Amino acid sequence: MSARRRDPRAERAAVVVAEAPRRRIDRTHRGGVVAHCAAVAPAAAQVVTIADPAYLVFAVAEMAGGVLSRHDRQVLGAARLLDGGGAAAVVLLAPSLPEDAGAAGADRVMVLPERDDPASLAASVAAAIGAHRPRHVVFAESADGGDLARRVAALCDEALFDAVESLSARQAIRPAAAGRAEWRAAPPRLLSIAADRIAPWRGAAHAAEPVDLPADPAMDAAMAVRLSPLPLEAATVRLDEAGFVIAAGNGVTDLAGFLDLARALGATPGASRVVCDAGALPRAMQVGASGTVLNADCYVAFGISGAPQHLQGIGTVDHVVAVNTDLHAAMIARADLAVVADAQAVLPALLALLGAEA
Amino acid sequence: MRIVVLLSAGRHPATGDPCPVPVELQAIALARRIAGAGGAVEGLHAGGRDAAVLDALGHGIDGLTLVGAGAADDPLGALVAALEGRMPVLILAGRRGRGGADGGLLPYRLARALGWPIVADAIAAEFAGGETRVTQALPRGGRRAATVRGAAVITVHPAAPAPLPYVHRARLAGRVSEAAGPALISALAPEGIEMRPYRARPKLIGDVGGGGSAEARLQAVSETRDAGGRVMRHPSPDEAAVAILDFVARFRPRKA
Numbered sequence: 241m242s243a244r245r246r247d248p249r250a251e252r253a254a255v256v257v258a259e260a261p262r263r264r265i266d267r268t269h270r271g272g273v274v275a276h277c278a279a280v281a282p283a284a285a286q287v288v289t290i291a292d293p294a295y296l297v298f299a300v301a302e303m304a305g306g307v308l309s310r311h312d313r314q315v316l317g318a319a320r321l322l323d324g325g326g327a328a329a330v331v332l333l334a335p336s337l338p339e340d341a342g343a344a345g346a347d348r349v350m351v352l353p354e355r356d357d358p359a360s361l362a363a364s365v366a367a368a369i370g371a372h373r374p375r376h377v378v379f380a381e382s383a384d385g386g387d388l389a390r391r392v393a394a395l396c397d398e399a400l401f402d403a404v405e406s407l408s409a410r411q412a413i414r415p416a417a418a419g420r421a422e423w424r425a426a427p428p429r430l431l432s433i434a435a436d437r438i439a440p441w442r443g444a445a446h447a448a449e450p451v452d453l454p455a456d457p458a459m460d461a462a463m464a465v466r467l468s469p470l471p472l473e474a475a476t477v478r479l480d481e482a483g484f485v486i487a488a489g490n491g492v493t494d495l496a497g498f499l500d501l502a503r504a505l506g507a508t509p510g511a512s513r514v515v516c517d518a519g520a521l522p523r524a525m526q527v528g529a530s531g532t533v534l535n536a537d538c539y540v541a542f543g544i545s546g547a548p549q550h551l552q553g554i555g556t557v558d559h560v561v562a563v564n565t566d567l568h569a570a571m572i573a574r575a576d577l578a579v580v581a582d583a584q585a586v587l588p589a590l591l592a593l594l595g596a597e598a
Numbered sequence: 599m600r601i602v603v604l605l606s607a608g609r610h611p612a613t614g615d616p617c618p619v620p621v622e623l624q625a626i627a628l629a630r631r632i633a634g635a636g637g638a639v640e641g642l643h644a645g646g647r648d649a650a651v652l653d654a655l656g657h658g659i660d661g662l663t664l665v666g667a668g669a670a671d672d673p674l675g676a677l678v679a680a681l682e683g684r685m686p687v688l689i690l691a692g693r694r695g696r697g698g699a700d701g702g703l704l705p706y707r708l709a710r711a712l713g714w715p716i717v718a719d720a721i722a723a724e725f726a727g728g729e730t731r732v733t734q735a736l737p738r739g740g741r742r743a744a745t746v747r748g749a750a751v752i753t754v755h756p757a758a759p760a761p762l763p764y765v766h767r768a769r770l771a772g773r774v775s776e777a778a779g780p781a782l783i784s785a786l787a788p789e790g791i792e793m794r795p796y797r798a799r800p801k802l803i804g805d806v807g808g809g810g811s812a813e814a815r816l817q818a819v820s821e822t823r824d825a826g827g828r829v830m831r832h833p834s835p836d837e838a839a840v841a842i843l844d845f846v847a848r849f850r851p852r853k854a
């Protein structure tokens with residue numbers, strides 16, 4: 241009985257978070273849980289080394305632009321989920337050695353040969369898999385990552401558990417049957433993970449020691465794919481695919497100048513419904529609930545009031561610029577950079593600035 | 599020129615009814631463009647008389663071949679057998695199926711079995727001078743040219759030209775040749791896999807991780823604005839132009 245007896249004095253002491261500079265009390269953790277004001281001590285800068293791994297887990301990173309992307313970090317995070325609680329070593333396969341590979345969770349780094357040809361890249365990865373027999377190989381289900389994963393799966397003659405949306409040490413889940421069903425299985429050997437589903441590694445940094453790639457396999461020249469980038473024709477990019485969109489509303493009178501600006505900026509042009517209804521710009525350019533819902537990273541609105549039906553079209557856009565004469569327009573409130581000015585003056589100024597830059 | 603388009607038994611995402619896979623119909627339209635007026639575009643499906651596959655007859659193919667699935671419900675062997683002896687110039691397939699495994703692996707396995715190169719995510723292609731030149735769709739509207747020697751398997755991206763309109767007369771009059779073989783039971787999941795109704799799971803927002811305090815995690819997901827909602831009141835046009843150009847600089851496409 242005595243153990244259950246309340247001790248009001250101790251309870252009161254437990255909810256005190258701080259005495260100085262003033263007494264602070266936190267009653268949300270009724271009884272027991274003691275809140276500490278002091279920040280959690282940062283994890284000691286200790287590097288984990290797995291000298292004698294029980295097995296290997298490969299994480300294949302794309303590293304577009306030479307750095308680990310968000311998706312690449314998630315691939316490493318997924319690989320760490322499959323490491324049997326630190327028993328296995330995670331080997332990062334990447335086209336170059338990223339500085340932060342250890343912090344992202346890699347125990348070893350195998351640098352793949354710098355190659356443009358996806359077929360020979362897949363042959364190198366398959367050769368590494370053949371030589372080291374990893375228990376799991378994790379790919380990113382991106383455009384090029386997904387292509388590589390399927391090439392490797394075909395070369396190894398194995399199944400690929402693709403577009404995994406949920407992963408734990410015991411189970412991987414992926415959608416199937418037109419998104420009506422999901423497949424669940426113990427984590428298989430080859431898997432690719434969908435973007436933004438699996439958290440990146442946040443634990444202690446690992447050693448990220450460089451290791452050698454096995455000798456390059458003989459490549460069949462007949463299978464080679466030659467790639468060359470094509471210039472981005474922003475004006476012809478579909479509005480829902482575009483990454484950078486500038487749009488004109490009722491406050492823009494010089495639409496020809498607006499289209500020139502879109503071309504000069506390399507942006508895809510859009511418009512509000514009023515402009516499209518008037519027939520000044522084609523319907524395909526309409527942004528909004530009854531037009532196109534954007535997936536862009538950046539949106540610049542000239543002379544658009546920001547009606548709810550219009551804002552619905554830019555719901556997921558992270559970076560918004562608005563140019564409007566009305567300080568109280570909804571578009572100005574939505575914008576990250578709001579410019580209260582006449583669009584007719586700003587448009588030519590932008591064009592002149594771009595002209596000087598070229 | 600003869601082009602074979604691989605067709606799968608699609609299912610509608612909302613109703614689950616037989617329904618052609620849009621990207622495979624786009625593959626037919628693309629094949630028609632490549633083949634030109636005198637060319638032939640044929641459909642090939644490993645499996646039975648599925649309504650979804652037969653519907654493709656109305657979207658512009660000259661004929662449809664149905665082959666029984668090979669052993670162990672694997673369409674690969676049946677497809678290779680059907681192609682052998684009468685190789686087309688190009689083989690087009692969808693980027694992913696819709697209604698079965700939807701893994702998009704089959705075209706890669708077929709390419710490997712035939713010893714052909716494969717190019718993914720095409721929106722345009724041409725075959726000339728013993729080379730296949732493909733325009734690939736990349737994320738964010740990017741485009742890339744891919745060239746391979748000789749014939750190739752090409753998977754088609756949803757950004758490719760729209761399917762040809764449905765012609766019911768062509769669907770009724772379409773030529774279907776069937777080769778005997780065991781039927782494919784496509785609804786079956788492979789061994790060791792449990793099938794459940796799909797459950798939508800939340801995506802990660804922001805850069806959340808396991809570490810840090812609860813406060814830091816909350817901040818990570820609630821703070822998405824980077825410019826801090828900067829407002830410029832009545833700047834001169836040039837000031838405004840410089841500020842806007844600064845803001846959008848990192849979103850502009852790099853000059854090739």
Ligand SMILES: Cc1cc2nc3c(=O)[nH]c(=O)nc-3n(C[C@H](O)[C@H](O)[C@H](O)COP(=O)(O)OP(=O)(O)OC[C@H]3O[C@@H](n4cnc5c(N)ncnc54)[C@H](O)[C@@H]3O)c2cc1C
Pocket residue numbers: 488489490491492511512513514515526527528529530531532542543544545546547548549550553563564565566569581582583584
């Ligand atoms: C069912 C339904 C669906 C709809 N769907 C859509 C949709 O999909 N997309 C869409 O856009 N709309 C849609 N609308 C219409 C929407 O409600 C608005 O009417 C429309 O978005 C307004 O367009 P706007 O901002 O260009 O024009 P206005 O509302 O006329 O606003 C013009 C803005 O420009 C500013 N301005 C004026 N002169 C200047 C200048 N010289 N320099 C700078 N700024 C200036 C003004 O201050 C004002 O804020 C829909 C409406 C309905 C009922």
Ligand SMILES: Nc1ncnc2c1ncn2[C@@H]1O[C@H](COP(=O)(O)O)[C@@H](O)[C@H]1O
Pocket residue numbers: 603604605606607619622642643644645673677690691692693694695696698699700701702703704705782
């Ligand atoms: N049974 C089949 N017969 C013919 N082609 C198929 C079959 N299954 C899949 N395909 C082709 O392969 C592509 C990818 O399918 P999947 O690997 O099932 O996602 C499809 O878009 C079709 O073009």
